[in-house]
Amino acid sequence: MNASLIDPALLAQDCPEALTGSLRSGHSTCIRFSHRGDLLASGRFDGTVVLFDLETNGLARKLRGHTAQIQSLSWSSDDRYLLSSSQDCKAILWDLKDGSRVRTVRFEAPVFIADLHPKNHLLFVAALFEEQPVLVDISTPDPVKQVLTSAPHRSQIERDNQTEKQAAQDAKQTTTVIIFSASGAHIIAGTNKGWVNIIDPNTCQNLYSVRLTTGVVILIRLTASGKDMVVNSSDRIIRTIPLRNLSSPELDFHNFKLEVEHKFQDLVNRLSWNCISFSSTGEYLAASTWMNHDIYVWERGHGSLVKILEGPKEELSIIDWHPHRPAVAAVGVDTGRVYMWSILTPQRWSALAPDFVEIEENLEYIEREDEFDIQPPEELHKRRLDLEDEEVDVLTIEPMKNEHEPGQFLMPVLLDVQNSDSEDDIVAVGTGQFRRKTPGQEWLDDSQVPGSGDEARRQTNGASSSAQPGPKRKR
Amino acid sequence: MSAEDSELRPESSRPNSRDVDSGRSGFNTTSPSERYYTPPPERKELHYKLTMTLMGHKKAVTMVKFSPDGKKIASCSSDATIKIWDVEAARYEHTLEGHLAGISTIAWAPDSTMIASGSDDKSIRLWNARTGRAHPYPCLGHHNYVYSIAFSPKGNMIVSGSYDEAVFLWDVRAARPMRTLPAHSDPVSGVDFVRDGTLIVSCSSDGLIRLWDTATGQCLRTLIHEDNAPVTSVRFSPNGKYVLAWALDNSIRLWNYVEGRCMKTYTGHKNEKFSLGGSFGVYGPRDNRSAFVASGDEDGAVWLWDVGSKVMLQKIEKAHEGVVFSVDTYSGPECDMIVSGGDDNAVRVWVQKETEPNTMDSDGARPAKEAEHVPDGTADGVDGDAVNGDVEMVDASGPQ
Structure with a gap:
């Protein structure tokens, strides 16, 4: 509702311009904005997943369950569920209503990436380290895993002429990145030999393959609309590929072709790219760079570099563009801090007094005809009241974009999120002054679960520590 | 905050803000232009009746608030306590003790599980309402008395004025504080969050x-009325497009904040010394509701004005002895309610029934003749001594 009061020039800006803040809880290795953009999930080196509230820049929840570095995070479309995958060979689906684990899925190998189906939060795909990717149905407590292929799709003629060596090579390929298309009707996967496969999740058949590069496909991401795809690969080139016809019903994979629209690279410095992200509309593309402190932003229409966002004095790894604001978040490799770039909003001084106007140059003031007339106050007052004859509507609510609607999932506000974490026991009490946090008594009653649901369950089962009265000290 | 403390400086130096309407009754203020205002077809009169008097506070009740789900009422007082009352069961539930000085303001979290309170002991406390x-x-x-607080719609932030x-x-x-705004050059008397x-x-x-x-x-914007009277309370309209501001020149003003214009002025009540608070409410048929403004005054009455026409819909005379500090409204599926708190340490609940037969107040006189009521200030329900009648008394002053 603030849009009507904000300088339109600021509203028109769609690309971040400066480092505006940072968030920290442990050493972050992976971040992802929620679809509504009010939360940022951050996976940590120690396996904890934390949620930052972007309105308060404070911690909103901690989810403990993984024991090794978090590799990927994926939100359900209603922002109620979060899928995390980790190097500890597990993927966990979290219910953010109470912080409990809906499902824990174990794999044979560390997980590269796990991506939730856009419409069904009980279905996901995962790419595994040196294993074939899997499609996992977790609608039942026992997860059903279906192995997908990494071998490229070959036409009949190709198959007939295939040499043994080629066949062996095809079989040796592994998938390094796998995601669902925006409709969920297809799976898009990238392999370690530079192939991109389109797989049907129903039949698990590879429908189409194209070799984009000879290097490893590092990351594939889509725009919010799902109409464009961007591929980062180890050959130091970022490719954007339109997917416009992927969702059409009369899609025929015999005539289907993925064509590269733009290739972004730095020919001078030969930079390689750590991570890439589309802007909310897909108009811009941001990339963090290897061994470099900057974020490169390209404009996709012309394929030109529009901005280099200067960062902190450290290399940046995972990067994500806010779903509807001109803001970018990125993780610092050395400190594990999450940095935020956004637009700068200077204070308009005319807002502080209604009779101030911001003018470009001096104007001669022309007084109103009756400006200095002396009138009886009753007269003035009466006239003022008489002017108030417009109709006002104080009730009708106009629906707005990106607004929380009643009935939508809203994460409960927990009051003791920061408790019981060694690092966050230190609280800032002033500039440069810190003190250890005083542990307080259990304030929430049993129906409100602290931290994660698992912890609460453990507490009730064990009935050891939580039964003690008085303050608990963690270390 | 005790009643004495909550008194803001009277702006006696402004003659034009004084003579305005103190002598008039609500209906004589109708200005010429309002003759052209075509009122909507529904009835332009309300009949809120007393159903409950909640006693227990030892000093003046400074604020009363319905929980967002309408099940509870929280009241705070200059006796440094907050009391929670169950509306349906007409039952006293909790006394929240912990503040070291009078409490001026309370706010419910949007999920009705938590209450925040601001006190003269400079602190804000959070309470588990259950x-x-x-x-x-x-x-x-x-650094000084906390005078007004409000929850953000998601419940993750509180704004406070001091x-x-x-x-x-x-x-x-x-x-912990996220941000401090050097907002004003005098005590901040009111704060509110818009609905998103x-x-x-x-203010x-x-x-x-x-x-x-x-x-x-x-x-982003500063609103100022020409008379520059102290503003003591402010609220966004339910749709967030206007702000309603109480000023110490016997006026409540509705501002279009985008254009920076005062759209409506509600007058008739007396408010020159005390910081009063009120609320928007709704009335009329369910599918086409109209809005009213509810406020107390310094003579013990509760006033309800139609938002569009500025017409007084009801004046509950002698709702309280002395100043009515706070009024809040709730529109439920069966009935609409108003709660008021005043200088007489009492909290009173007033009900307007939608459908007549299923009754909570057994006063059957009202329904039949209600259509012919003329808002002339003499019909019953408008000036009748509302404290009498079939009402419940809930007393929490026992050993709690």
Whole structure:
């Protein structure tokens, strides 16, 4: 509702311009904005997943369950569920209503990436380290895993002429990145030999393959609309590929072709790219760079570099563009801090007094005809009241974009999120002054679960520590 | 805040803000232009009746609030306690004790599980509304009395205004200040969040109403009335497009904050010394509701005005002995309710029934003749001594 009061020039800006803040809880290795953009999930080196509230820049929840570095995070479309995958060979689906684990899925190998189906939060795909990717149905407590292929799709003629060596090579390929298309009707996967496969999740058949590069496909991401795809690969080139016809019903994979629209690279410095992200509309593309402190932003229409966002004095790894604001978040490799770039909003001084106007140059003031007339106050007052004859509507609510609607999932506000974490026991009490946090008594009653649901369950089962009265000290 | 403390400086130096309407009754203020205003077809009169008197506070009740789900009423008082009452069961539930001085303001979290309170002991406390227990960490940071607070619509932030002339934004989860706004040059008497949480409004006895961007903390607009009367309370309209501001010149004004214009002035009541608070309410048929403004006054009455026509819909005379500090409304599926709190230490609940037969007040006289009622200030329900009649008394002053 603030849009009507904000300088339109600021509203028109769609690309971040400066480092505006940072968030920290442990050493972050992976971040992802929620679809509504009010939360940022951050996976940590120690396996904890934390949620930052972007309105308060404070911690909103901690989810403990993984024991090794978090590799990927994926939100359900209603922002109620979060899928995390980790190097500890597990993927966990979290219910953010109470912080409990809906499902824990174990794999044979560390997980590269796990991506939730856009419409069904009980279905996901995962790419595994040196294993074939899997499609996992977790609608039942026992997860059903279906192995997908990494071998490229070959036409009949190709198959007939295939040499043994080629066949062996095809079989040796592994998938390094796998995601669902925006409709969920297809799976898009990238392999370690530079192939991109389109797989049907129903039949698990590879429908189409194209070799984009000879290097490893590092990351594939889509725009919010799902109409464009961007591929980062180890050959130091970022490719954007339109997917416009992927969702059409009369899609025929015999005539289907993925064509590269733009290739972004730095020919001078030969930079390689750590991570890439589309802007909310897909108009811009941001990339963090290897061994470099900057974020490169390209404009996709012309394929030109529009901005280099200067960062902190450290290399940046995972990067994500806010779903509807001109803001970018990125993780610092050395400190594990999450940095935020956004637009700068200077204070308009005319807002502080209604009779101030911001003018470009001096104007001669022309007084109103009756400006200095002396009138009886009753007269003035009466006239003022008489002017108030417009109709006002104080009730009708106009629906707005990106607004929380009643009935939508809203994460409960927990009051003791920061408790019981060694690092966050230190609280800032002033500039440069810190003190250890005083542990307080259990304030929430049993129906409100602290931290994660698992912890609460453990507490009730064990009935050891939580039964003690008085303050608990963690270390 | 005791009643004496909550008294703001009377602006006696402004003659034109004084003579305005003190002598008139609500209906004589109808201005010529309002003759052209075609009133909507539904009845232009309301009949709220007393159903409950909630006794227990030992000093003046400074604020009363319905929980967002309408099941509870919270009241705070200058006796440094908050009391929670169950509306349906007409039952006293909890007394929240912990503040060291009078409490001026309370706010319910949007999910009705938590109450925040601001006190003259400079702290803001969070309370579990179900258990009545206090959160271990009070929100400390203000340098003077906390005078007004509001929850953000998601419940993750609190905005507070204080006598230290600043507006603070608090992170509820961490109970620490997120942002401090050097907002005014006089005590900040009122704050509110807009319904999507992106704007904050604050008002002060310096006569200014300011709108702030929640995300950046920048002032986006300042509203000031020509008379510059101290503004004592401010609220966004239910749709967030207007702000309603109580001023100490016997006026409540509805502002279009985008254009910076005063759209409506509600007058008739007496408000020159005390900081009063009120609310928007709704009336009329369910599919086409109209809005009213509810406020107390310094003579013990509760006033309800139609938002569009500025016509008085009901004046509950002698609702309280002395000043009516706070009024809140709730529109439920069966009946609409108003709660008021005043200088006589009482909290009173008033009900307007939608459908007549299923009755909560057994006063059957009202329904039949209600259509012919002329809002002339003499019909029953308008000036009848509402404290009499078939009402429940709930007393919490026992050993609690």
